[in-house]
Amino acid sequence: MKAKQYGMTIDIDRCTGCGACMVACAVENNVPPVPEGANDRKGITWIRVFPINNGAEWPGRQSAFVPVLCQQCGEHTPCVSVCPQQAVQVDPATGIVGQMPERCLGCRYCMAACPYHARYFNWWDPSWPAGMEKALNPDVAPRMRGVVEKCNFCHGRWHAAKQRAAARGQQEIDPADYVPACVEACPTGAIEFGDLNDSQSTVARTAGEDHSFRLLEKLGTDPKIHYRSKRDWVRRVAAAPGKEEAHG
Amino acid sequence: MGTTAAEKQFIDRYVTPQREVQWAVYARQPENVYFSHAAHVKLAHLECSSCHRDHGQADTLRLYEEDRISGYSRDIWRDMKMDDCVACHRQRGIENSCLDCHK
Amino acid sequence: MDKAFIARGVRRCSTGKFVLWIAPWAALLVFGLYSAGLCLVKGLNQTNMDNRFVFGLWIFLDLTVIALGAGAFFTGFLLYIIKVKEMKAVINSAVVIGLVCYSGAVAALLVDVGQPLRFWFTFWYPNVHSMLTEVTFCITCYLTVLAIEYLPIVLRNRKLRQVPGFLVFEFELHKLVYVLAGVGTFLSFFHQGSLGGLFGVLRGHPFAFREGLAVWPSTFFLFILSAAAVGPSFILLTTWVASKISRKRLVEAQVLQRLGRISGLLLTAYVLAKTMDTLIWINRTSPGTGFPAWQYYSWKPFGTWILFAEIVVFGLIPALILVAPRLRARTGWLVSAATLACLGIALNRFVQTVQTLALPTLGFDPFLSYAPSWQEVGTFLGVVAFGMLVYSLSFRYLNLFPQERDLQAAAVPAEEPVLAGRY
């Protein structure tokens, strides 16, 4: 089987900041709601949409939304090398950076290492309103308190696709059969998903387009999430490392 | 049905009050394991007995044992441990990263 | 009433007085245990750390305390490997300090992880590429070494040595001391370094990221050097404080000065190295990752003053004082210089941990601030109290300062027949 490099291209100009991706992700991956009073820094959102603006006042003011999820770094993957007990691993077959909650000690070193803040810690044991645990997705195991978790391109769906392929007696999964929840949920089709190694795939094409960039590219972590915007200020704010202007 | 004492008891306990039977599964893997029988039977053509013991042949079932602290079936820790999965995968040269089997 | 336990020939305050001194620390320890217990039972939601500020007070504490505890291995190194005889006067105290610091740090670490029940995973499934693995292994090993080094000191207690078996054991153990010192030194060099590496390898945080030799970023070596430099200062400081509190002369003056001198020399070397490292970082490393270095200091309150304070106020100045014989000779200068040095190391560790996490990386990140919750502070204080208790008890019942008795005898002649001192 040829090794895949699953990746995404996100068209910022298409994102309406509706938040469907965030909610769909939480539903798909059994991410619990935070307890009352917890803030945005203690909650878990595998994909998070940041509102940004060009810092100007009306009429010059412009705003946009940047969805940020695990960038699935392919090189010097910051979180992999730091984990003291091999709870993080880049799957050679898919290029997906996997996090193993059951192996995780909860030292949070990987979170400190991640420049995208795409990793989340379970500060509480997961809890859903009475009865709602019936509505959990059987393909994803709920995590326990005290471990780190993150986006893994809806790996439950990858398993399901594998399963269907196997039932058909095939090894390879059908690309159309495996799409992460956020991609599926996005009403404007701002997010494209596919195999970057496959030159036929949409992502492989759009990733190379003009106006496309990656977050903190200069860190040399070779992220597999490519962003795109025709607006210069968006590229400036989103691509540039920590500037004082334009905070969400 | 209900001829033997056991069957009768079963009917009184579960069928009549329509209660779900809490089946004790020897091979119940932990929640974080994704196991596809299709992949192992249809693609790899494994015999059932190669993982599950020869329940087919036996006419009595072993007692189900469960670890008091971890709550896992003892069978898993006997011959369905992760090490066993990994060993077999290695042997057959199937790529094994955590995410292959863990969900 | 506990006279039987107190070493011959030294004076200790009355039991009642001692209990009074112990009591508040004991209370603090209990409070610390309670806060730590909360974090263990209810989970880390008890802290004010969050997904962005993943490390807080505790990691800062660990790094600082371990740096200060370096006095233990370094004094041992000086005494047994380089044969600096003066160190004999403080080695026991140094060992206790080391033990206190390291056990405290390890305790704090155990509370800091989300799944303490899985602490052994690191040993069972180690990832050899992780600096944290290195730290964990070295610190646990070194803690064992310290315990073994501590044992003979305990066994030499007046009461315990009545057990013949102990005496023999202690004697045998003492032969090992050189080996232990060697091993301790080796381990310490490594984990002090890897503690530095911990943040130096974070290419995700260009503020902390450093290039270096092979797998080790420059901070690896800077941490070794700084720890070695400040260790003696801290021993100096603690000895001085102990003698002030107990109102006794514990060591001869030149011992402290010797400590100060060593500390000063190393500190000078450290300041030079640190300066060079900073320059390289500002001009090459940081820009290379797309982050102009000025940017880090554009976030109040972390202005460039912090860099200045770290290198000059708490680095260069104490270094100069300590290397200057005339200043060193004056206790006031000596002690305050040592204090500055210790504060400097704390500031450096603070910058490494807290400032690194506070600075934004993405263009649309906010600058973060964080204040520890009372549970965190409680645990922190618990560790401090634990240290005070162990040290106080050791000071009272064990022979931490071999010179004390002679100084005592010299001060008060014929207190009791001099011969009585040699058993």
Added chain:
Amino acid sequence: MKATRRDLFKFAAGGAAGLALTPMPWRLVTDTALWSENWPGIPRPARGEIRTRFTHCALCPAGCPVKARCVGDQPVSLRGLAGRPLCAFGLTGHHLPYHANRVSRGDPEGAAQAVRAALSRRGANESVAVLDLRPGRTASWTYRRAMGALPGGLYLAAQSGLPAIDLRAAKTILSFGVPVLDGWGTPANVLAARAQFRLIEAEAVESHTAMLADEWLPLREGSQDALASGIRHILTAGAAGIPSGEAAERSGLPEATIVAVAQELARGDAVVLAREETDAVTELNRMLGGRAIVRRREAPAPFHWTRTAAPVTRFDAVPDQSIRALLIDESVSDGYFPWDAVERKLAPEATVVVFASSRAGYGAHAGFVLPAAVYPEIADDIPAAIDSTAATFRLAVPLVEAPATVVNPTRFVAELAGVDAGDALRERANAIEQSGRGTVLSYTDSRSTPLRDIKADAFWKILHEGGCWEDEARDQSPGEPRASAPAVVAMTWEMRMARGPLSPLVTKLYQESNLRVRT
């Protein structure tokens, strides 16, 4: 021999050393680590056969088609169909039965008696009324029939015979605070038409729509009419409205901007949308006379319903202090009246009964709160959205079993009035089927067939297994812009946030992130 203290120490030390050699400590270490994987507090998702079921989202009139992934009968995730995406609320619809402030029990008998008592002591010009927060449903017909049968019965609704907005016919849209790009109308339609129309969003705060609009006019709070009539003044060359200077003065916008907007509207095919439609807005629309405002034909209903049904009374047309007993169906709502507006209409000591699934609504003020089923627990049809030019008939079918305690509002009201509610949805379906108009789209095989080629039972089956009837788009005669606005507040994002019911996961949008602001 007697044991000394030292022996005790020895024993302890020996015991500790010995224990370390047994497997006990090691097993303990392993098992506790395993226990940390499934200690109490970590729920176990149910396993079972994966099924797919179709329904329609009843949370707003968009009524988006829903593809539910179920384990056994329990839906575990909802998805839209290709090109018909779900919003954040729709995606979490299957959580609503478990939402936090759900009304669990009530006192139906007590409520019924109270209403009957109220009826008996009803004054000459006092009325008993049903307030329907989602008019245009089959349930609404049942209410109207019931009220028609009751002496002094009134059927109250926010709007009647609303004109539809045909986005395809609009080139320029001036919106006063309407979240056009943030959940208004049918998102799929809006997205499809987005490329063709230019959106000018006049709103005091920078809402999501304001961010995404082609132009944002940050006018002062409450200066909507000023801007509207200012524009009118320009378009009529000073014949009507207020001078643009004054408009600029009051709205806080540069005069040049207002003029530019006016000119843009003048280019034709422009429509003005407003969250609160006032005369100024209506006048402006009438003047622009865009083709975007069209009249929509209602879906057919059984003849005997239309004969016996009470007329739709606009809520604000009811005289004050005249309602003796008020029944409010809050189980689904596309907008609501502020409570003080409702209170004004009530007679002293009036009886108020609220059917609600969430405690966040009128329940606080009502004498009786009866638990109602929530989507997706109940079969209900969804009225056509404001931007659909043709009538539609689609069902939200139950995916989850409703708790035993819930009360069916329509049945309750019908029994009260002695009207036989029967299987209203089925009757309606038959009526539509007899009309033979329009086409039926089935989601299971995504085929659309003319209704006349389908038998009644087949039609009913399709409606239940995921299918939708759409009227043929005839009669596009321009609709009359509404004269004056009822004091209804449209169900915007903020409203949903405030009144619920909500999935606990929606907190991701405003608590675990700062994407949305909860007001």
